[in-house]
Amino acid sequence: MDVAFRRLCVVFAWLSVLLVAFIVLRIAFAAGPAMRHYGGGFLSGRTWDANRGEFAILPEIWGTLYSSLLALIFGTLFGVAAAVFLSEGFLATVLFGVLKVFGIEFHRVWGKIPEQAENLLRNLIELLAAIPSVVYGLWGLFVVIPLIRPACNWLHLKMGWMPLFGTDLSGPGMLPAAIVLSIMVLPTITAISRDALTSVPPKLRMAAYGLGATRWETILAVILPTASRGIFGGIVLAFGRALGETMALAMLVGNANTVSVSLFSPANTLAALLANTFPEARPSDVSVLMYAALVLLAITLLVNVIGAAILERASAGLEGGKA
Amino acid sequence: MRMVAWTCTALAAMVGMTLVSCGGSSTGGVKLQGAGASFPAPIYSKWFKSYSEAHPTVQIDYQSVGSGSGIKSFIDKTVDFGASDAAMTPEEIGRVDPALGVQLLPMTAGSIAITYNLPDVKELKLSRQAYAGIFLGTVKKWDDPLIAKANPGVKLPDSPINVVVRADSSGTTFVFSQHLSAISPEFAKGPGTSKMPNWPVGTRSKGNEGVTASVKTTPGSIGYIEYGYAKSQGMPMASLENKSGEYVAPTTASGQAALASAQLPDNLIAWVSDPEPKDAYPITTYTWLLVNKKYPKTKLTVLQDLLNYCLTDGQKEAESLGYIPLPASVVARVKAAVGTLQAAG
Numbered sequence: 001m002d003v004a005f006r007r008l009c010v011v012f013a014w015l016s017v018l019l020v021a022f023i024v025l026r027i028a029f030a031a032g033p034a035m036r037h038y039g040g041g042f043l044s045g046r047t048w049d050a051n052r053g054e055f056a057i058l059p060e061i062w063g064t065l066y067s068s069l070l071a072l073i074f075g076t077l078f079g080v081a082a083a084v085f086l087s088e089g090f091l092a093t094v095l096f097g098v099l100k101v102f103g104i105e106f107h108r109v110w111g112k113i114p115e116q117a118e119n120l121l122r123n124l125i126e127l128l129a130a131i132p133s134v135v136y137g138l139w140g141l142f143v144v145i146p147l148i149r150p151a152c153n154w155l156h157l158k159m160g161w162m163p164l165f166g167t168d169l170s171g172p173g174m175l176p177a178a179i180v181l182s183i184m185v186l187p188t189i190t191a192i193s194r195d196a197l198t199s200v201p202p203k204l205r206m207a208a209y210g211l212g213a214t215r216w217e218t219i220l221a222v223i224l225p226t227a228s229r230g231i232f233g234g235i236v237l238a239f240g241r242a243l244g245e246t247m248a249l250a251m252l253v254g255n256a257n258t259v260s261v262s263l264f265s266p267a268n269t270l271a272a273l274l275a276n277t278f279p280e281a282r283p284s285d286v287s288v289l290m291y292a293a294l295v296l297l298a299i300t301l302l303v304n305v306i307g308a309a310i311l312e313r314a315s316a317g318l319e320g321g322k323a
Numbered sequence: 324m325r326m327v328a329w330t331c332t333a334l335a336a337m338v339g340m341t342l343v344s345c346g347g348s349s350t351g352g353v354k355l356q357g358a359g360a361s362f363p364a365p366i367y368s369k370w371f372k373s374y375s376e377a378h379p380t381v382q383i384d385y386q387s388v389g390s391g392s393g394i395k396s397f398i399d400k401t402v403d404f405g406a407s408d409a410a411m412t413p414e415e416i417g418r419v420d421p422a423l424g425v426q427l428l429p430m431t432a433g434s435i436a437i438t439y440n441l442p443d444v445k446e447l448k449l450s451r452q453a454y455a456g457i458f459l460g461t462v463k464k465w466d467d468p469l470i471a472k473a474n475p476g477v478k479l480p481d482s483p484i485n486v487v488v489r490a491d492s493s494g495t496t497f498v499f500s501q502h503l504s505a506i507s508p509e510f511a512k513g514p515g516t517s518k519m520p521n522w523p524v525g526t527r528s529k530g531n532e533g534v535t536a537s538v539k540t541t542p543g544s545i546g547y548i549e550y551g552y553a554k555s556q557g558m559p560m561a562s563l564e565n566k567s568g569e570y571v572a573p574t575t576a577s578g579q580a581a582l583a584s585a586q587l588p589d590n591l592i593a594w595v596s597d598p599e600p601k602d603a604y605p606i607t608t609y610t611w612l613l614v615n616k617k618y619p620k621t622k623l624t625v626l627q628d629l630l631n632y633c634l635t636d637g638q639k640e641a642e643s644l645g646y647i648p649l650p651a652s653v654v655a656r657v658k659a660a661v662g663t664l665q666a667a668g
Contacts, residue, residue: 049521050492051514141536149541170485171526171541255490255527266526272490276529279389280492280518 031290063267068242074182079189129187137251169264185238196230236307352380359393359406405613408494424616434550455507460524486525487546551645577604578647617667
């Protein structure tokens with residue numbers, strides 16, 4: 001039976017590898033005519049005009065990377081902070097103190113509250129991952145955009161000289177898309193970072209306290225660096241997710257073919273372009289879209305490879321616990 | 324042991340394959356499969372559902388995958404009938420299997436409304452130059468003289484116009500850009516007629532619902548959506564100047580007036596890109612069902628019966644769903660075309 005199980009695993013493992021290879025090959029094959037026709041100019045031009053047969057995806061490449069990076073910056077800040085909060089027992093300590101006032105901190109039922117509260121919070125954050133993309137998109141349209149518009153337009157009015165605030169926010173645009181995207185990648189970052197933080201050996205923490213470090217010094221100088229490999233891993237995973245996210249971005253990013261550093265300008269992403277164009281594409285346009293899909297695949301692969309390389313480098317220097 | 328192991332593996336793999344490959348099995352009745360345009364999908368679903376309820380042995384599936392995919396599936400023969408807002412181009416018709424042939428049937432029609440968000444403006448009239456200019460990006464502010472001239476007594480804000488267009492390629496955009504190309508030479512030379520033209524202005528939102536949401540939440544916006552959708556959402560709709568210089572609001576009657584002005588040629592493909600009558604709403608279009616000229620006998624009887632139902636009783640449901648019922652003269656022409664479909668040996 002063992003042998004059967006092992007073979008089954010091998011078969012399925014190879015099947016998934018073959019499936020990926022098959023998908024890449026099919027896309028590359030379908031993209032062939034467009035690659036020959038448009039070549040490298042496809043990556044550097046800015047016009048997408050099906051009527052004239054001019055296709056280029058620089059704005060989409062820029063928008064994909066820019067929105068993912070912004071989302072990653074917000075997402076990492078909040079995600080890692082939430083992971084530290086959840087794994088270091090801040091909430092539990094506070095609740096424990098409250099219970100202590102009533103003298104029931106070791107009570108059979110009440111005494112479990114601190115731990116339960118942390119579990120609840122963790123599950124709530126992980127629940128964010130279960131919300132459908134289209135719901136995020138609608139929420140962004142009806143809640144986020146009206147909410148941030150006054151602030152954005154004020155920033156544009158007062159600080160419009162900064163390229164970051166160079167345009168006003170008329171509706172869908174880069175910032176709302178990045179904000180919603182960061183919430184979407186938050187659970188990935190938090191869950192993985194939290195696992196990494198809780199698996200830091202307790203002896204390190206003890207040693208740090210023993211050397212006279214405060215709680216914050218311990219967290220910042222010992223715990224976080226030790227868990228850095230796991231945290232980076234989470235970030236790379238989140239980046240991959242952000243690059244491929246389609247529905248919410250198609251609804252929020254504005255889908256305009258512009259290349260702008262302004263946070264408030266509408267932009268476009270590769271995945272959104274594919275989702276918007278594919279259903280009604282003429283047979284002659286399909287090849288162009290396949291080319292765009294291939295570029296998206298290449299970007300995702302590149303990000304993962306670079307991420308893995310950074311992971312190797314960064315964590316080698318930061319991890320103290322290996323000794 | 325080795326033999327057993329391999330047998331188990333093979334068995335498991337086979338079970339997996341069967342699960343994947345085996346869809347539902349046929350139940351003896353007639354099953355018709357269609358795919359295509361999303362614009363008429365609500366009324367098609369309603370028709371097909373009512374028909375299936377009256378004829379329990381008939382099962383009709385309609386997937387609203389978009390006109391482009393509908394045409395493709397129809398040419399590839401993966402569906403029994405297709406549906407398209409943009410009819411079919413001669414090139415596409417040429418790719419249909421000549422042994423089966425293709426007949427386009429107008430089934431219903433719809434208008435495209437220009438919706439806006441101006442909190443203090445109750446009624447907006449837009450001249451031809453004004454709305455063509457807005458979507459070309461040459462009319463940039465709400466108090467532009469071109470807009471003000473048609474709206475005496477209306478206080479228009481001194482704010483920029485935020486243009487919202489469809490991001491996804493769609494039949495609605497095709498019809499809208501076709502109309503703009505018909506009334507504005509600049510538009511025809513610039514963006515042109517397309518399911519997804521290269522708009523010179525505006526943010527782009529996905530689907531009718533996306534455009535509606537963007538317009539609704541952004542004061543000073545303007546966008547185009549299907550009339551039925553605008554009506555159901557209670558969106559304000561601008562009256563547009565038609566070819567005779569009259570300002571007409573989108574309604575069922577003004578849509579029918581537009582349809583009545585067009586002569587249907589033998590292939591039943593007519594565009595109403597710029598109707599002339601005084602009471603005609605300028606942006607109105609048919610939407611077509613694509614059927615083969617030959618079907619197996621059983622399917623043919625059911626299909627003809629179904630189409631006749633859609634053209635008679637079905638038309639009565641059009642108005643409540645926001646579509647424009649076909650004029651009687653058109654119904655007669657389409658029915659005649661349905662009658663010419665043949666049974667294949």
